[in-house]
Amino acid sequence: MRRLLIVAVVLAVVSVTAHILTVWITPRLAMRVTWDRITEQYGVNNAGRPPLPTAASRSVAMPNPDLLHAVCAFDIPNGYLRVKARVPPGYWSLAVYAMNTDVLLSTNNRVTGEGLVEFLIAPENVTVPVPTTSYV
């Protein structure tokens, strides 16, 4: 009886631990796979413009076949990233993601307007030369 109880406790502890770890690791693993696919194709700190997804596309689950995207996998522990783009009229958005899939920053044409836009993306510990007219 005592042995059965010990087995049950060990089974429960291992199961709960594995459950929590699986939930924790799933988004990080998904992002890592996506990172690898993006960097394999476009490199690090370099923007890529993938074509509209088709049935053969496997980069990201549930791809959006209606909107054009540009992607950039960046790694800037001691520097900052400058993103410059001439955005089209109408709707566009820019989002920055952490490796655990969280959205760190999200902005769109409502904030910046149209034409030439420039973003400086930096970790908190890095000082960047931000023009006084910028949106921070």
Add this chain to the structure above:
Amino acid sequence: MFLRASPRLLFWLVVILLGLLVGAGSALLVIRKAPSSKEPWIAGQPARSEEGNSLARARKSLCCLLAPDHREAIYYRVEKDSRSRPLRAECNYQVVGRSPDARWWSLTIYDSDFFLIETRFGRHSVNSGNVEVNSDGTYSVSVGPSQVKGAWLPTRGEGHIYLLLRAYYPGTALAAQPEGAPPTTIRLVGQCA
């Protein structure tokens, strides 16, 4: 020789392995299961870490990795018809709804693996720019293997399918309460095994 010498060790290895399988398996079941909400439309999970949690992140990573912030776009994943039966590729459906309060929206169909369905038509979605809105403000989209005139999202083969409604630039009320999206009905058309 090792196994014969350590039956006790082997026993505990089996117990631990079983525990790992049960734990990982139950986690994957929970992650893949959509959160219960207003059926059949299910609002997407918050994107920001302070509003989400580990489970929300895990679910989002499977269905909507690199999706915008929920204030930027709201996603509604659909996996059942209006009678709570799983959507299937071999069945035909009629989707009728009202446009959500958003600047632009789209309705996209996905295979059971969450990727676009390979058909000879190369059509995977309809959006607010190309779907016809009826005089009563509703839109109607056919889904299934049988070719239909008008807005039609073709499927192929068998198995589960998913629909994803994306509402970009949602109005203030919808952004604050995604569950308040206009009701949508998904009706099975004809017989389906």
